[in-house]
Amino acid sequence: MLSLRVPPTSFHFRLFHAGALERRWRLGRDCLRSFSHPRGTRSLGVKSAKQEMAPFTAAEEEALPEGLHPELMPKHVAVIMDGNGRWAKNKGLQPWDGHRAGVEALREIVELCGKWGIQVLTVFAFSTDNWIRPKIEIDFLLNLFERTLKSELETLAKNNVRISIIGDSSKLPKSLLKVINEVEEVTKNNTRLQLIVAVGYSGKYDVLQACRGIAQRVKDGEIEVEEIDEKLIEQELETNCTEFPYPDLLIRTSGELRVSNFLLWQLAYTELFFAQELWPDFGRSGFIEALMSFQQRQRRFGGRKS
Amino acid sequence: MGGEVRQLLEQIHRFSRRCLFRVLSMGPLPTHLAFIMDGNRRYAKKRGLEDGSGHKAGFSTLMSMLQYCYELGIKYVTIYAFSIDNFRRKPEEVQSLMDLMLEKIKSLLDEESIVHEYGIRVYFIGNLGLLNDQVRAAAEEVMKATAKNSRVVLLVCVAYNSTDEIVQAVKRSCVDKADRDVERIQLVDIEENMQMSVAPEPDILIRSSGETRLSNFLLWQTGNSQLFSLDALWPEIGLRHLVWAILNFQRSHSYLEKRKKQL
Numbered sequence: 001m002l003s004l005r006v007p008p009t010s011f012h013f014r015l016f017h018a019g020a021l022e023r024r025w026r027l028g029r030d031c032l033r034s035f036s037h038p039r040g041t042r043s044l045g046v047k048s049a050k051q052e053m054a055p056f057t058a059a060e061e062e063a064l065p066e067g068l069h070p071e072l073m074p075k076h077v078a079v080i081m082d083g084n085g086r087w088a089k090n091k092g093l094q095p096w097d098g099h100r101a102g103v104e105a106l107r108e109i110v111e112l113c114g115k116w117g118i119q120v121l122t123v124f125a126f127s128t129d130n131w132i133r134p135k136i137e138i139d140f141l142l143n144l145f146e147r148t149l150k151s152e153l154e155t156l157a158k159n160n161v162r163i164s165i166i167g168d169s170s171k172l173p174k175s176l177l178k179v180i181n182e183v184e185e186v187t188k189n190n191t192r193l194q195l196i197v198a199v200g201y202s203g204k205y206d207v208l209q210a211c212r213g214i215a216q217r218v219k220d221g222e223i224e225v226e227e228i229d230e231k232l233i234e235q236e237l238e239t240n241c242t243e244f245p246y247p248d249l250l251i252r253t254s255g256e257l258r259v260s261n262f263l264l265w266q267l268a269y270t271e272l273f274f275a276q277e278l279w280p281d282f283g284r285s286g287f288i289e290a291l292m293s294f295q296q297r298q299r300r301f302g303g304r305k306s
Numbered sequence: 307m308g309g310e311v312r313q314l315l316e317q318i319h320r321f322s323r324r325c326l327f328r329v330l331s332m333g334p335l336p337t338h339l340a341f342i343m344d345g346n347r348r349y350a351k352k353r354g355l356e357d358g359s360g361h362k363a364g365f366s367t368l369m370s371m372l373q374y375c376y377e378l379g380i381k382y383v384t385i386y387a388f389s390i391d392n393f394r395r396k397p398e399e400v401q402s403l404m405d406l407m408l409e410k411i412k413s414l415l416d417e418e419s420i421v422h423e424y425g426i427r428v429y430f431i432g433n434l435g436l437l438n439d440q441v442r443a444a445a446e447e448v449m450k451a452t453a454k455n456s457r458v459v460l461l462v463c464v465a466y467n468s469t470d471e472i473v474q475a476v477k478r479s480c481v482d483k484a485d486r487d488v489e490r491i492q493l494v495d496i497e498e499n500m501q502m503s504v505a506p507e508p509d510i511l512i513r514s515s516g517e518t519r520l521s522n523f524l525l526w527q528t529g530n531s532q533l534f535s536l537d538a539l540w541p542e543i544g545l546r547h548l549v550w551a552i553l554n555f556q557r558s559h560s561y562l563e564k565r566k567k568q569l
Contacts, residue, residue, distance in 0.1 A: 203529060204493055207472060212491050215480045228477050230469050256558075261529035268469055268522040272533065297517070301391060 062115035065288055072295040074248030076120040077113065078270070080262055081106065083254030083278030090278075096140045101280035103148055108283055114159060114193045120244050121195050124262045128168065128202040145199065146176045149183050156183075160192035166238040167201030194242055201238075203264025210236035239266055246270065249294045253279045253286070271297050323545065327378045330549065333556040334563075336509035338382035339375055340531070342523055343368060345515030345539030352539070358402050363541035365410055369420060374548055376424045376458050382505045384461040386523045390433060390470055404441055407464065411444040415451055425457035431501045432466030433474075461505055468525035475499035502527055510555055512547070514540040532558065 064070055081102055088098030106123060113121045126141060149163075156163060165180045172180075213236040217223050223232070239245035247263065247270045255276045259267060273290040275282060343364055350360030368385065375383050387407065393400060414421045414428065421428060430445040437445070445464070478499040483491050497503055507527045511520075511534070518535040520528065534551050536543065 204526065207476075207526070208491070208493055208496060211476045211479055211496055212489065214476060215483060215491055218480050219484065225477055225480055228473060228480065230473055233469075233473060233476060257533045258530055259528065259533070264525050264529060265469060265472065267520060268525060270519060272518045272520070272535075274518075274533075297519075299519075301521075 064116055068116075068288065068291055069295055070117065073117055073291070074271075074294055075118065076122065076242075076244045076247045076249075077118055078122040078124070078247035078250045078263055078267075079109065080124045080250070080252040080260065081279040082252060082256055084280060086254060087278040087280045095137050096144070098280060099141055099144055103144065105280050105282055109287055110161070110193070110195060112284060112287055114161065119193065120242050120247075121193060122198060122239075122247060122263065123196070124198050124201065124260075126167070126199045126201070127260065127262070128200060128205060129261065131171065131200075142173060142176055145197075146173075146179050149179050153183055153186060156195075157187055157190065160190045162187045162190040162194045164194060164196045164241040165199055166196055166206075166241065167199045168205060169200060171200055196239070196242060198262065202261045203259075203267075204261060206238050206263075207233070207265055209238070233265065237265060239263070249273060249290065251275060251282075251287075251290045253277055253282050269299070269301055271299065323374070323377065326549070330552055330556075331379065334559045335378065336380055336552065336555055338384065338506055338508045338510075339380050340384040340386075340508040340511045340524060340528070341368075341371065342386045342511070342513035342521065343540040344513055344517060346541060348515065349539040349541045357399075358406070360541065361403065361406055365406070367541045367543055370545075371543065371548065372420055372426075372460065373424075374545055376426070378548075378552075380458075382459045382461065382508075384431075384463060384502075384505065384508060384524070386463050386466070386521075388432075388464045388466070389522060390436065390465055390467040391522065393436070393465075404438060408441050408444055411441065411448055414448050421448075421452055421455070421460075425455045426452060427455040427457075427459045428452045429459065429461045429504055430464055431461050431471075432464045433470055434465060436465040459505060461502070463523065467522045468520075469522055471501055472496075472526060474501070497526075500526060507531065510534065510551055512536060512551055514538055514543050530562075 064073075084098035084102040085095045086098075087101060088095050091097075110121060112118075125145065130141075131138065163183050165184065169177055169180070210233050214223070214228055214232060218225055218228075234240070234245060237245065246266050246268070250259070250263070250267060250270045251273045252259075253275045255274065257274055259272075263270075271294050273293050275286050275290060277286050346360035346364035347357065348360070349363060350357060355363075372383060388403060392403070413419055416422075420426065428448050430449060434442050434445060441464075445462075475496050476499075479491055479495045482499070483495065502524065507529070508524065508531045511524065511528050511531045513519075513534070514536050516535060516537045518533075520533075524531075532555055534554070536547055538547065
């Protein structure tokens with residue numbers, strides 16, 4: 001976690017993960033120090049495109065690592081996969097190599113979610129703000145997405161993973177839309193893990209399109225304005241494709257301390273975890289750290305524990 | 307003699323604070339700071355005090371923080387005073403919080419209060435209809451009395467939930483655009499119907515007591531805000547935390563400005 005914590009004057013730490021705590025304290029103590037050095041020095045190595053992509057297997061359940069409790073696992077985890085570009089830059093590579101490495105990292109996390117009983121994983125692949133990036137990068141990203149969906153479809157279907165895509169699809173190329181529809185259709189009855197990929201998504205636009213949907217229903221006489229409540233909006237949001245639209249845990253990598261317009265409404269009571277690593281370096285250990293942090297938290301939803 | 311020494315110390319403190327703020331103002335400063343004032347009750351428990359005193363200590367911390375913010379030149383400060391979810395607490399606790407709020411809201415109208423010292427315009431944001439009549443009347447009186455102030459702004463979120471705010475805005479948007487094509491409803495239509503539209507989006511959101519979540523506070527407005535979760539309980543929060551947050555804000559500011567310009 002980043003310098004989220006000012007060192008308490010009485011150095012009284014919760015000792016759930018000594019390594020992370022030490023790092024956090026060091027960072028917090030010297031707030032003028034540069035945070036930009038990635039933790040990617042514990043390198044995963046460069047995963048070039050030429051390397052054979054390992055097949056994805058979420059088939060078997062796996063025992064949880066020590067320290068994690070099954071009854072405290074989140075049902076829905078959301079991830080902002082930030083840092084591919086910086087990762088590539090730090091290694092002297094092109095941005096698209098970073099994105100490819102990012103896909104590998106995502107594969108690992110999807111596998112772990114399937115094995116550890118997490119039911120929904122939402123990933124922020126492409127935001128409405130990302131459209132300003134250079135066209136060549138956008139084309140590559142959308143192409144990568146299309147290729148990955150096509151190549152992974154069989155494996156995902158075999159492993160009982162359901163894919164849903166949310167976001168404004170109007171700007172996406174037709175070939176990608178076709179693949180998306182096919183993938184959603186083929187996997188729609190799968191039950192082990194639901195992977196929701198947010199492409200061209202923005203939390204505010206999600207609320208806006210829900211508002212338009214509701215306004216249309218009011219206009220059609222289906223509902224009265226007074227009947228508009230939180231439940232109604234929840235039903236109209238794009239996350240209505242899942243039984244658990246509210247993430248329990250949101251992870252953002254690369255040290256940025258913001259939500260960047262991802263899942264606005266749905267994050268009302270979500271526990272936030274900000275990881276210092278860049279996304280391609282996040283992997284299993286980062287995920288475990290995030291889950292352990294989550295399991296330590298006391299969720300009160302505005303009430304009182306006692 | 308003791309009083310004079312204390313006054314002298316206070317003046318020295320004020321002077322050194324002014325110097326510090328002058329240094330900080332060399333860099334970009336946030337326009338709008340938001341606080342989730344969490345941890346009052348835990349503070350009282352930790353110190354072995356009676357229940358209500360945690361909130362009283364929290365209030366005095368709030369006054370200090372407001373003073374620092376306005377001295378530094380931050381124009382908007384928003385605080386999460388009471389959530390709609392908090393009504394689910396024990397009735398005695400809710401009542402004592404309401405009593406405290408009534409007392410403090412009324413004190414804002416005093417001559418010596420911080421409102422007059424800094425020319426603060428106060429807004430009470432939330433579903434005020436859920437409050438009892440006395441508190442609501444006091445809040446409305448303060449809003450009216452400070453309506454002409456324009457130097458700095460304090461937004462107090464009471465009986466507030468971000469989802470509730472959005473629901474009200476959606477309702478108003480539906481009514482406004484009832485006779486027109488629904489496709490014409492744009493983001494600005496929802497935004498201008500939000501109660502928080504009187505202020506720009508917060509640059510920084512600070513939550514005390516170590517929890518790292520938004521708890522249904524300013525969900526719409528904090529999409530691009532920097533989020534800081536401080537371990538200290540709210541009554542333990544002080545100048546050093548504010549300075550630390552601002553320094554961190556200044557570090558990432560130039561990168562953000564570049565992104566904003568691109569958008």
